[in-house]
Amino acid sequence: MTSIGTGYDLANSIFSPDGRNFQVEYAMKAVENGSTSIGIRCKDGIVLAAEKVITSKLLKQGANKRIATVDRHLGIVYSGMIPDGRHFVDRARDEARGWRDNYKTPISTKDLAGRMGGYMQAYTLYQSVRPFGITAIIGGYDSELDTPVEGEVGSGPSVGAGGKVEGKKHGGPFLYMVEPSGLYWGYYGAATGKGRQAAKAELEKLDLSSDGESSLTLEQAVKEAARIIYVAHDDNKDKEFELEMTWISGADGPTKGRHQEVPEALRKEAEKYAERMTAKDIEEEEETKEGGDKMEE
Amino acid sequence: MDHRPQAWGRPRDDVYGAYDHSYLQNSGPKQATQAPIVTGTSVIAMKYKDGVVMAADNLASYGSLARFPDVKRLRVFLDSSVVGFSGDVSDMQFLDRHLTDLSIDEAYEDPSCTAAPNGKGHLNAANLHKYLQKLLYKRRNDFDPLWNQLLIAGFDGHSKPYLASVDLRGTSFTSPSLATGFGSALAQPIMRRYAETEEDAAKLTREQAVEVIKECMKVLYYRDARSLDRYSIAVVTKDGVELKEDEQLEKQSWAFAERIKGYGTQTV
Numbered sequence: 001m002t003s004i005g006t007g008y009d010l011a012n013s014i015f016s017p018d019g020r021n022f023q024v025e026y027a028m029k030a031v032e033n034g035s036t037s038i039g040i041r042c043k044d045g046i047v048l049a050a051e052k053v054i055t056s057k058l059l060k061q062g063a064n065k066r067i068a069t070v071d072r073h074l075g076i077v078y079s080g081m082i083p084d085g086r087h088f089v090d091r092a093r094d095e096a097r098g099w100r101d102n103y104k105t106p107i108s109t110k111d112l113a114g115r116m117g118g119y120m121q122a123y124t125l126y127q128s129v130r131p132f133g134i135t136a137i138i139g140g141y142d143s144e145l146d147t148p149v150e151g152e153v154g155s156g157p158s159v160g161a162g163g164k165v166e167g168k169k170h171g172g173p174f175l176y177m178v179e180p181s182g183l184y185w186g187y188y189g190a191a192t193g194k195g196r197q198a199a200k201a202e203l204e205k206l207d208l209s210s211d212g213e214s215s216l217t218l219e220q221a222v223k224e225a226a227r228i229i230y231v232a233h234d235d236n237k238d239k240e241f242e243l244e245m246t247w248i249s250g251a252d253g254p255t256k257g258r259h260q261e262v263p264e265a266l267r268k269e270a271e272k273y274a275e276r277m278t279a280k281d282i283e284e285e286e287e288t289k290e291g292g293d294k295m296e297e
Numbered sequence: 298m299d300h301r302p303q304a305w306g307r308p309r310d311d312v313y314g315a316y317d318h319s320y321l322q323n324s325g326p327k328q329a330t331q332a333p334i335v336t337g338t339s340v341i342a343m344k345y346k347d348g349v350v351m352a353a354d355n356l357a358s359y360g361s362l363a364r365f366p367d368v369k370r371l372r373v374f375l376d377s378s379v380v381g382f383s384g385d386v387s388d389m390q391f392l393d394r395h396l397t398d399l400s401i402d403e404a405y406e407d408p409s410c411t412a413a414p415n416g417k418g419h420l421n422a423a424n425l426h427k428y429l430q431k432l433l434y435k436r437r438n439d440f441d442p443l444w445n446q447l448l449i450a451g452f453d454g455h456s457k458p459y460l461a462s463v464d465l466r467g468t469s470f471t472s473p474s475l476a477t478g479f480g481s482a483l484a485q486p487i488m489r490r491y492a493e494t495e496e497d498a499a500k501l502t503r504e505q506a507v508e509v510i511k512e513c514m515k516v517l518y519y520r521d522a523r524s525l526d527r528y529s530i531a532v533v534t535k536d537g538v539e540l541k542e543d544e545q546l547e548k549q550s551w552a553f554a555e556r557i558k559g560y561g562t563q564t565v
Contacts, residue, residue, distance in 0.1 A: 069404045093405065097398065104394075150397055151390035153357065154367040259404070 011127050023131055024124050027080075027180035030133035034079035035241070036195035036232045037066070038203070039137040040225055041175035041188050043211050045218040045249040046139035047262075048077045049225040051195065051233055052242040067246045067261075071096040071106055074140040075246050075259040079193030080180075081133035088136055092116055104150040109140030113176035113184050121182025131180045135192040138178065141248040141257055144171030173248065195232025202228045218249055222262055226270035230278045243271055329441035333385035335359050337370045338523045339480030340381035341513050342448045343488050344458045344473045344498040345506035348534040349450035351379050352510050354518070355543070356525035357386045363525065371529045373538045375400050378422040378451030379531045380429075383477040384465065385444035392429075392443060399428075422451025422533075426461040426469065434467025442466070446477040450533050458498075458533075473498035476513075479521045484513035503532065515546055519553075 008014055009022030016022060036051040050066040067077045068089040076092055078085035095115045099107035107115075116138065123131050146161040164170060177190040189203030206224060207215045216224065222245060229243055245262040249255045262270070299310070307316050335357050342351035357365035370382045372393050380396065382389040403420050426449040436443050446464040453459040461471040473495050474488035491509050492498035501509075510530065518524045526546040532539045 071401060072404060097401075100394075100398075151394045153369055153386060153390060154365060155369075 012123075012130060013125055013127050021124060021181075024181045027131040027133050028135075031080040031135045031180065031192060032194065032196075034081070034134070034193045036191065036193035036199060036229060037077040037079045037137055038191040038199050038225060038228055038232075039077065039139050039175045039177070039187070039189065040203070040206070040208065040216070040221045041139070041173050042208055042216040042218055042221040044173070044253055045221070045247055045255075046075070046141060046173045046175055047218070047221045047225045048075050048137060048139050048246045049229050050077050050079075050244045051193070051229045052244050054240040054242060061242070066244050068092075069246075069259050070112070070138075071100075071140075072258050073106060073143065073248060074109065074112060074138065075248065076136050076138050077246075078134040078136040079196075080135060084132045085134045085136065088116070088120075088132060088134060091119055092138075095119075100150060104152075105147065106143070108142045109138060109174035109176065110142075110186070112140065113138050113174075113178065113186070117178050117182050117184035119182075120178055120180065120184075124181060133180065135180065136178045137190045137192065138176045139174070139248060139259075141173050141250060141259075142171040143251060143257055144169070145251055172250075191228070191232070193232075195229075195234075198234070199228050199232040202231055218247060218253060219266070222247060222266060223270045223273045226267070226274040227277050230271075230274040231281070234278065243267070243274075245270070329439075330385070330388075330444055333388075333444040335364060335386040336523070337368065337383050337386055337389070338521055339476055339478040339484065339517055340370065340383045340446075340448045341476040341480045341484045341488065341510060341517070342381060342450050342460055342474065343492055343501075343506050343510060344460050344495075345492075345501035345503055346499050347458070347503060348452075348532060349379075349458050349460050350503075350506045350510045350530065350532050351381050351448060351450050352514050352528055352530040353381050353383065354514065354525040354528040356523070356527075358523045361523070363523075366525060366527065369529055369542050371531045371540060371542070372396065373531070373540055374422075374425060374451075375403060375420060376537050377419070377533070378425050378449060379533055379538055379540070380425070381448040381450070381477075381531075383446050388443040388445050392445065392447075395432075421453060422449050422459045423453035423461075425449055425451070426459070426463065426471075430463045430467055430469045433463055433465060437466050448475055448477060450531070452533070452535065456535065479523075480513070480517055483516055483520055487513050487516065503534075507532065511547070515549060518546055518549070519551075 008016035012023045035053045038049050040047045048067050052066050067075055070076055070089065070092045074096060076089050078088060092112060095112060096107045120132055123129050175187050175190055176184050177187055178184040188208035191199035191203060225245060226243055233241055245267055246259055247255060247262050248259045251257045310316060337357055340353040342349055351371060353370040355366060355368055356363055357368040368386065372380050374380055374396055429447060433443055442465040444465050446462060448462050450460050460475055461469060462475045462477065463469040473492040476484045488509060492501060514528050518526050528544050529542045530544055
């Protein structure tokens with residue numbers, strides 16, 4: 001970085017002459033060193049997965065969850081500085097609660113992503129604060145049903161709620177990623193943390209954007225998510241890690257529109273699949289390498 | 298012209314004489330809810346060997362006017378408990394929202410908890426009842442009561458069927474069968490015939506319990522003038538809650554009405 005020592009990196013809210021905010025870039029460095037997290041949006045739901053590196057044998061297995069529930073239908077996973085992530089989740093929960101208080105209806109994933117993007121961005125503006133050292137992946141399933149207004153006691157009009165357009169799809173799974181700059185986009189598949197490059201490469205191979213036959217189902221997405229975390233972990237093999245996964249389906253799916261941990265049986269199955277696939281990949285790699293050597297000879 | 302805000306909107310002193318400002322003073326103690334406004338009538342519930350059955354009709358009355366005939370008064374909590382509300386409907390809505398917030402808080406701690414009704418560390422019906430009892434008693438002590446009587450059904454910490462009530466003063470009971478409002482006079486004796494004690498209740502099958510509850514709902518519709526023949530019925534089992542919200546009273550017979558004399562416009 002050429003501008004190190006020029007003083008433009010000492011405080012937030014100061015641009016360098018070439019138009020960069022170094023504090024934000026350093027925050028992104030913090031994220032790049034964090035453990036990998038990914039999110040997948042498939043046609044019938046969302047899968048969030050995190051690689052939890054085990055820093056000590058004294059930590060209880062399966063405790064200290066990394067993926068947080070924000071509202072019934074919303075979950076967040078993040079990479080980077082964990083305390084920053086915890087605060088981010090607290091704020092997201094406040095936003096979701098506030099939305100319910102005001103509008104008597106659950107917050108949509110898009111609205112939550114907007115609120116949280118705005119919150120992150122505010123931490124790039126002032127001398128007195130530093131940016132968040134995390135990139136967060138927000139997943140949610142907005143109900144496609146006429147959800148009752150909270151505290152509503154009657155059935156409402158027999159024609160259903162207003163504001164619906166004939167033939168238009170309402171609700172569905174949504175996935176957003178918010179970066180330390182406050183930038184957020186909606187994604188089909190999102191990855192962040194140390195293994196993000198490998199994870200993104202794997203995500204791009206999946207058919208997530210079509211609604212057709214070949215597109216991934218939620219169960220397949222769980223398995224792929226496990227595999228991708230295993231692939232992304234390849235670089236630092238010596239370190240032990242736990243795989244944490246949550247999912248959200250529609251009202252007629254396995255989680256009934258709620259953000260829940262993937263059941264243990266399915267997670268174990270997905271891990272087995274992941275182990276098998278990564279082992280196969282390595283074998284193939286070695287085979288092709290050997291083949292290549294022979295060609296040269 | 299008199300520009301003081303106190304004079305805004307008041308008759309002119311020079312035309313009508315001095316205004317009596319004592320009307321504007323709210324002297325005396327602050328008054329919160331003095332009476333319920335829109336109300337729901339009885340809720341009834343009974344234990345059986347594997348769970349609890351609860352029912353309430355779908356009416357919200359405005360005094361004696363049957364104002365809202367489509368009101369759901371049984372609410373499910375965390376897929377494992379049911380709360381039945383009688384009394385003020387706006388206070389019920391307040392409590393319902395509060396319970397929604399509470400169930401979301403529960404999911405923060407354990408994202409898997411919503412799946413397993415009897416999972417350890419999960420807020421069960423006994424916990425919920427104690428919480429609501431404290432809440433209603435606190436509001437009574439603030440002289441701002443939540444004007445409801447609630448029945449809470451589900452399971453306790455030992456996975457035994459649990460049924461309890463709490464009223465606007467914070468008084469709480471538990472019993473093999475419970476009823477609020479008019480139901481405590483009309484339905485309770487019928488339910489006690491089948492479930493006088495915990496042992497009796499533990500012998501009842503689900504079908505028997507549902508049948509007794511339906512019979513009680515019919516008696517309540519016959520004799521309670523603030524009731525309706527459409528009702529909700531919930532069965533809580535270890536597997537979760539089955540809630541039907543638009544049931545119709547069946548096999549009504551009003552033959553007995555012929556023999557009733559001495560009311561209204563009758564002269565004989």
